[in-house]
Amino acid sequence: MAELVEVDDPADPRLGDYRDLRDVQLRKSFEAEHGLFLAEGEKVVRRAVEAGHSPRSFLMAPRWLDGLADVLARTDAPCFVLAESLAEQVTGFHVHRGALASLERRPLPSVPEVLAGARSVLVLEDLVDHTNVGAVFRSGAALGFDAVLLAPRCADPLYRRSIKVAMGAVFALPWTRLPDWSTALDEVSDAGFTTVALTLADDAVPIEQSVAGLDRVALVLGSEGHGLSPRWQAMADRHAIIPMREGIDSLNVAAASAVACYVTTRRTAT
Structure with missing residues (x-):
């Protein structure tokens, strides 16, 4: 049981894993160095x-x-208990969900391991916003996708x-990084x-028609700013678009992923 x-x-100093959580660059290097990640809530x-x-x-x-008594009962990891005002001083923000955990990262599986048995997967190229990446995962999991592959810079x-x-x-949702973008x-x-x-390529057809x-389908989504790179557009088997009203040419990548996932999981395979 947790102490x-x-x-x-x-x-x-025992609270080092939780310090300065608003400093994105510091946290990225710290978590990579120590092989950890944080879960909140x-x-x-x-x-x-x-x-x-x-x-x-x-x-x-x-x-x-x-609320987490059963989780704490199954581990020997320490549980640091402190007032919410002190927690805010440690983390740099108000921990309104009240609970944080520092956990060990595991080695990523190989691409073949992630794809084994999958029928619908998401492939993300250079999504650099953490909020968008999280939203894409949530949509994929909710709408029946089996796995996610990420380009190295995601x-x-x-x-x-x-x-x-x-x-x-x-x-x-099983996921891993693609070792070679090219x-x-x-x-x-x-x-x-x-x-x-x-993509908004000239030969793109409605997503319903494309899938x-x-x-077995792999939906490929590009970065927040410029979309898919020319190389990945050229390598893709098909180009798809989400039809929209005149004057609006695109959705946020997270919203686009939700629409595309919904349509793809309801396709009729031959």
Whole structure:
């Protein structure tokens, strides 16, 4: 069972995993160096632990202890208990969900492992906003997709903001990074998927038409600013568009992913 450790000093060195959470660059380097990630909120903490990630420690306000009592009973990791005002001094923001956990990262699976048995996958190229990455994961998980592949420069799905927006979907949906951006879509096609790129290319057809009759589909989405790179557009098997009213040419990538996932999971395969 977790040891409950009451803390009254926000400078306590044992709280290092939780310090300065608003400093994105610092946190990215710190978490990579120490092989950890943070989960925020009772539901997300629970889902991370149930997905098999080993806790390093917990940080909670007293009123959240009962809600996670069963999780704390199954681990030897310490639980630092402190007032919410002190937690804010440690983290740099108001922890309104009351509970944080620091957990160990696991080695990423290979691309073939993630694709094994999958029929519908998302492939993300250079999405750099953690909120968008989390939202795409949440839509994919909710709408029946089986896996996510990320280009090397995509934002980290295990960054706190990504996990929070995804509501823990990053623990439910298998994912990994593509080792080589330049040949990534060829690797997905070789695995038996038809790659369907969401793009405003002149030859793009409505998404319903693009995915109709396909068995294994890989939806390909590009970055927030410029969309898909010319290379990935050229490598994709098909180009698709979400039809819109005149004068509006695109959706935010997170919104586009939700629409495309909804249509794709309802396709009729031949």
